[in-house]
Amino acid sequence: MKYFSLTFFSLLAMAGSAQTVTQNIRGTLSDADSKQPLTGATVLIAGSAPVKGVITDQSGRFSLEQIPLGRVTLELRLVGYEQRQVSNIVVDAGQEVVLELVMQEATTQLNEVVVTATENKGEAQNDMALLSGRSVSQDETKRYAGGFNDPAMILSSFAGVTNNATGSNEVIVRGNSPKYVQWRLEGVEITNPNHFADQNSVGGGVSALNNNLLAKSDFYTGAFSAEYGDVLSGVYDVKLRNGNNQNFQSILGLGILGADVTLEGPFRKDYQGSFLANYRYSTIGLLSDIGLVNIEGGAPTFQDGAFKLSLPTKKAGTFSLFGLGGLSRVTLDNFNPGTAPIPGNQSALEGIRKDYDKRSFLMNAGLSHRLQISKNGSLTTLLSFSGNGINEDIDQSDVIKIRDDAGQWLRDSLANERLSYKSRLNNAAYRASITYNNKLNARHRIEAGAKFVYNNFSYAQSFLNDTTGSPQVLSDFDEGIATLRNFVSWKYRAGNRVTIVTGLHNMNVLYNHKSTLEPRLAIRWNVGNRGTFNAGYGLHSTMDRVHNYFAKVKQPNGSYTEPNRNLGLLKAHHFVAGYEYRLTENLRVKAEAYYQHLYNLPVENSDTSAYATINEGQDFRYVELVNKGKGRNYGVELTIERFFDKNYYFLINSSLYQSKYTPLDGKERNTAYADNYLVNVLMGKEFTNLGRRNNKSISLNAKVFFGGGKKYIPLLRNGAGQVIANPESGTIWDYKRAYEGKIDDIYQVTFSASHKVNKRKTTHELFLNIDNITNRLSRISEYYDDTKPGSVGYFKQFGIFPNIMYRIYL
Numbered sequence: 001m002k003y004f005s006l007t008f009f010s011l012l013a014m015a016g017s018a019q020t021v022t023q024n025i026r027g028t029l030s031d032a033d034s035k036q037p038l039t040g041a042t043v044l045i046a047g048s049a050p051v052k053g054v055i056t057d058q059s060g061r062f063s064l065e066q067i068p069l070g071r072v073t074l075e076l077r078l079v080g081y082e083q084r085q086v087s088n089i090v091v092d093a094g095q096e097v098v099l100e101l102v103m104q105e106a107t108t109q110l111n112e113v114v115v116t117a118t119e120n121k122g123e124a125q126n127d128m129a130l131l132s133g134r135s136v137s138q139d140e141t142k143r144y145a146g147g148f149n150d151p152a153m154i155l156s157s158f159a160g161v162t163n164n165a166t167g168s169n170e171v172i173v174r175g176n177s178p179k180y181v182q183w184r185l186e187g188v189e190i191t192n193p194n195h196f197a198d199q200n201s202v203g204g205g206v207s208a209l210n211n212n213l214l215a216k217s218d219f220y221t222g223a224f225s226a227e228y229g230d231v232l233s234g235v236y237d238v239k240l241r242n243g244n245n246q247n248f249q250s251i252l253g254l255g256i257l258g259a260d261v262t263l264e265g266p267f268r269k270d271y272q273g274s275f276l277a278n279y280r281y282s283t284i285g286l287l288s289d290i291g292l293v294n295i296e297g298g299a300p301t302f303q304d305g306a307f308k309l310s311l312p313t314k315k316a317g318t319f320s321l322f323g324l325g326g327l328s329r330v331t332l333d334n335f336n337p338g339t340a341p342i343p344g345n346q347s348a349l350e351g352i353r354k355d356y357d358k359r360s361f362l363m364n365a366g367l368s369h370r371l372q373i374s375k376n377g378s379l380t381t382l383l384s385f386s387g388n389g390i391n392e393d394i395d396q397s398d399v400i401k402i403r404d405d406a407g408q409w410l411r412d413s414l415a416n417e418r419l420s421y422k423s424r425l426n427n428a429a430y431r432a433s434i435t436y437n438n439k440l441n442a443r444h445r446i447e448a449g450a451k452f453v454y455n456n457f458s459y460a461q462s463f464l465n466d467t468t469g470s471p472q473v474l475s476d477f478d479e480g481i482a483t484l485r486n487f488v489s490w491k492y493r494a495g496n497r498v499t500i501v502t503g504l505h506n507m508n509v510l511y512n513h514k515s516t517l518e519p520r521l522a523i524r525w526n527v528g529n530r531g532t533f534n535a536g537y538g539l540h541s542t543m544d545r546v547h548n549y550f551a552k553v554k555q556p557n558g559s560y561t562e563p564n565r566n567l568g569l570l571k572a573h574h575f576v577a578g579y580e581y582r583l584t585e586n587l588r589v590k591a592e593a594y595y596q597h598l599y600n601l602p603v604e605n606s607d608t609s610a611y612a613t614i615n616e617g618q619d620f621r622y623v624e625l626v627n628k629g630k631g632r633n634y635g636v637e638l639t640i641e642r643f644f645d646k647n648y649y650f651l652i653n654s655s656l657y658q659s660k661y662t663p664l665d666g667k668e669r670n671t672a673y674a675d676n677y678l679v680n681v682l683m684g685k686e687f688t689n690l691g692r693r694n695n696k697s698i699s700l701n702a703k704v705f706f707g708g709g710k711k712y713i714p715l716l717r718n719g720a721g722q723v724i725a726n727p728e729s730g731t732i733w734d735y736k737r738a739y740e741g742k743i744d745d746i747y748q749v750t751f752s753a754s755h756k757v758n759k760r761k762t763t764h765e766l767f768l769n770i771d772n773i774t775n776r777l778s779r780i781s782e783y784y785d786d787t788k789p790g791s792v793g794y795f796k797q798f799g800i801f802p803n804i805m806y807r808i809y810l
Helices: 002-014 138-143 153-157 283-289
Strands: 022-031 042-045 053-055 061-068 070-077 082-091 097-103 133-136 182-185 217-220 235-238 249-255 259-266 274-281 301-312 318-332 352-372 377-403 409-439 444-464 471-494 498-509 514-527 531-542 570-584 587-604 625-645 648-662 677-690 696-707 746-758 763-771 779-785 792-796 801-809
Touching (some): 022 070, 022 082, 061 070, 070 097
Parallel strands (some): 022 097
Antiparallel strands (some): 042 053, 042 070, 133 217, 249 259, 249 801, 259 274, 274 301, 301 318, 318 352, 352 377, 377 409, 409 444, 471 498, 498 514, 514 531, 531 570, 625 648, 648 677, 746 763, 779 792
8 A cells, every 4th residue: 555655646746837828629510410510600618708709610610729727618609509508628738629519400590589508418419319318428437436437337327227246347227138238339339348248248347448539428228219229228329539630639548457548630731630549558467468566367468449530521521430449368277256257167166176268359440431412411321340259268177185194285286187168259240331311400300221230150169068078069150140220210399399209210130030110209398498308119129149049959869959040039118208307507307217028038948947048147058048038127217416517516316126027937037137226426526726826636536336236046055044056966056046136235435536737738637546445345146165164155246446547648
């Protein structure tokens, strides 16, 4: 701890003194529906005296120069458009502010009359999505305690969303499995962006996404608009900002999780195009590589990178090239299941040693093109590739204790080493889509599109059968599956009070000829000047994970078949209704209720089995499946949120919910994600204008989380409660009591602090986050361990973890 404190204050001292300086705010302003540039609009610094403002040019561009450092609010005004404010724009010395802003045309147009719209802070940017959504800003990913500057971790701060308390980056939305969350980058579906993810494409410990590159993004938790398909749970639509197209800028960072560099700038001075790129390498891995640290069992290492190239043309539209990739590896010697879940038999036996090695990669790249084909109509085309792979090996050895003549232990010796589990998984997806958008007038907008996806899967998995002593194949296939999706949406604004969005989504699996036609409907009604009522419905569908389609299932005669190739689509009806009241511009109360009816769920084809694929994580099973399961998720969410203003904010939300499923035995059970309740309390305060030159600031943030414990499958016990599990015969778990209860509730306190210093041309920032500061270790589930009392070991909550990061903005 002494060295940790020295490091913290040494980095603070590096910031030094600074002079009072200013910075520029530049950007573009366009129509929210047609995306056409808005000429002649006024862009003002709110509250400036004398008034400081500019008029947008023919390309919708504006530039405000010599703006004092700190936080400012912009006011946007244009006759015929709803007046808008954009608040909490952070102005630092080290980075020029570049914005892409939009305004909404008023439905009633009168000359020289300004229609004022209250800024709905936190509202999703996609105005075709009216329900169960919110925006996630770059500033929030830095500010919220527990976010680790990680765009994925911040999601668990919102109502209805939680993660796995073991420290995994799972995103569990309204009791749905995290494998049904859809990740998108620049409007394109991508792989799970987390390092160390499992074969269900969930979990992982560190996100490859870096908030240095992020623009404001959208996150949705249900009843999605028609453009979103092949998803049941949630959608995180991540956007990358454009690089600075006039000046070169950079960010250098060093922290416990990694060292990274971000570069951006113009291609040339007379061109509006720009580049933006980031690269990161894990700090622990770096220190291990050069021999400064030696971590028993091997250090987890990872590296990742992302980029975006903005390439506008004069007549051929705007091209954009973007990508995200990562590599990771973890080696665990003498592995104990209590450390983290791994594939295979989750048990620990005296005299048996297991060594685990995992390597993984993810790669995503895309090319988008947007062409204005008429005054209010545009065409967007996207081509992309995404892929990921996982190599896993578990080596098992017998431990022989060597003793002297007196029987005293001398050392352990390993014998009979064998490969007990082997997995080689590779996924690749090629996507092409086209979307047509047309703003017919201020009241009507239509959007239609089609997307073709070709997936290639190469899987080879086997484990050592303890009974026969020979490898048993779990999966072995190289297959391609194509899907075609189409959608159409229509938005109608009935004055400034009522907005309706309706549409259809069509999903087609060309491999086994499964298809759906999915209606979507949402309505928003502004009640008075402060209240908003919304309601909607959507039918949604998705494929299950591919390993279930091609699983090899052993038959009674000893042969193997693949009985699940004709599995159908999982489906769900989503119903949502909510009300929001804005007490002030910066304070809102929001309540939302939902009901989700799930059906066509894959369950084991046995009337005595509790197995359903919606519960699988690392504990997957390869059995014969049928689409005869059903489920229901329902709950209510309450949010009280004060957006950051006058240097403080708070966010309080709670969720009460149920998540149930029914397999072929007819018994309704909890799902593995039925935590039943969660409460988040976040708050923060920023202290500005500190130091002799008023160039320093300190930000303090905290988060308190309460949540119901995860439902689990207990070990087999007799009537007296004694464990009678037998790993050698494979009888370990009491499936008749699957997900009946929990062990402990979850409680966690997180604290973060940052210190920022603005010098003449640079900004220095030091960030500290301490996760689970009380080091509470709630028990989450159990496993068989004959070295422990009662032969019971526990998976526990991830303990205290400090993360420190230093960044310099140049």
